[in-house]
Amino acid sequence: MEVSSLFDDVKRMNMRQFYYQVLSFGMIVSSALMIWKGLMVVTGSESPIVVVLSGSMEPAFHRGDLLFLTNYPEEPVRVGEIVVFKVLGRDIPIVHRVLKLHEKSNGTIKFLTKGDNNSVDDRGLYAPGQLWLTKSDVVGRARGFLPYVGMVTIMMNEYPNFKIAVLVCLACYVLVHRE
Amino acid sequence: MHSILQRGNALLAYVLSVLACLTFACFISTVFLNYRTEVDISTVKILVKNVPDYSASREKNDLGFLTFDLQTDLTHLFNWNVKQLFLYLTAEYETANNKLNQVILWDKIILREENAKLNLKNMNAKYYFWDDGNGLRGHKNITLYLSWNIIPNAGFLPNILGQGSHAFKFPVEYTTSRI
Structure with missing residues (x-):
């Protein structure tokens, strides 16, 4: 489809059709948001899908792999699980495996993590003075794995122009294209 | 006639949907499989010391040392949707301080x-066996078991408990000499 014919389409639209296109664009945006928020409710995690950003869990997870998380409060954290946690002062959550865990009789837990590909545990990554993680640091537990798919978001984050171009193209396509 | 853009779009959509179907087939064909199998674990040498833990609180904590034998055959666990196995040997016990303690001693x-096919003799632990306090000396019931986390090409990330564990006791006296 050529550019001139694209704009011919727009010219031939009347107001009613134009509103219809705007509304359908709004539908797409809001349904994407609904799916994300719905997943948050179903999985109990504030971020149900994460993209692996570092190679610290290689060869299991590489950069750009996608992880599906759950965070049900009744499911206890156990050793050997892959947890995604946040550390004070770091923006990006970390995906590592639980190495040691101590649970008090009142149910409070403290645990230590380590990346499969790192030679030492994560105490150096935690906030200064922090020796253990607790349940409140956990964003989710990895339950599902999908390779490569997250590469798109890594590209978008590293090349903001690419992100803008993709978004503009998609928006134009949806607004201009007549169904 | 269809333009290049339309053809490319159709081709891309088709490729993506075929890939998605294949990935789903890969996931669904292996999701109900049983990945449990027999493991034979035994301990060889067991010591306990009481030394300052400079990696954590700097207080004197119990530090266990052990060597172990491990025999298992996991060859049949591999199928077209198993990329990697992460094996880990866990020591689980109860102390006065904590209702549940889990420490990974070794992984592969x-x-x-x-x-x-593993046939390990007199293996040293890979990680320090620090207790959270002084609960190891004379402890009567420490359970060792092997588990594995299955990393698929795409799909669930199950943690499987091996069949067969080993319980051991720590000596009632601290070892004071260097090992």
Whole structure:
């Protein structure tokens, strides 16, 4: 489809059709948001899908792999699980495996993590003075794995122009294209 | 006639949907499989010391040392949707301080095509066996078991408990000499 014919389409639209296109664009945006928020409710995690950003869990997870998380409060954290946690002062959550865990009789837990590909545990990554993680640091537990798919978001984050171009193209396509 | 853009779009959509279907087939064909198998674990040498833990609180904590034998054959666990096994040997016990303690002592990554028949003799632990306090000396019931986390090409990330564990006791006296 050529550019001139694209704009011919727009010219031939009347107001009613134009509103219809705007509304359908709004539908797409809001349904994407609904799916994300719905997943948050179903999985109990504030971020149900994460993209692996570092190679610290290689060869299991590489950069750009996608992880599906759950965070049900009744499911206890156990050793050997892959947890995604946040550390004070770091923006990006970390995906590592639980190495040691101590649970008090009142149910409070403290645990230590380590990346499969790192030679030492994560105490150096935690906030200064922090020796253990607790349940409140956990964003989710990895339950599902999908390779490569997250590469798109890594590209978008590293090349903001690419992100803008993709978004503009998609928006134009949806607004201009007549169904 | 269809333009290049339309053809490319159709081709891309088709490729993506075929890939998605294949990935789903890969996931669904292996999701109900039973990945449990027999493991034979025994301990050889067991010591306990009481030394300052400079990696954590700097207080004197109990530090266990042990060597172990491990025999298992995990070759049959590999199928077209198993990329890697992450094996880990856990020591689980109860102390006055904590209702549940879990410490990973040793782990191993087995990739596809690698030898999955293990026959380890007199292995040293890979990680320090620090207790959270002084609960190891004379402890009567520490359970050792092997588990594995299956990393698929795409799908669930199950943690499987091996069949067969080993319980041991720590000596009632601290070892004071260097090992």
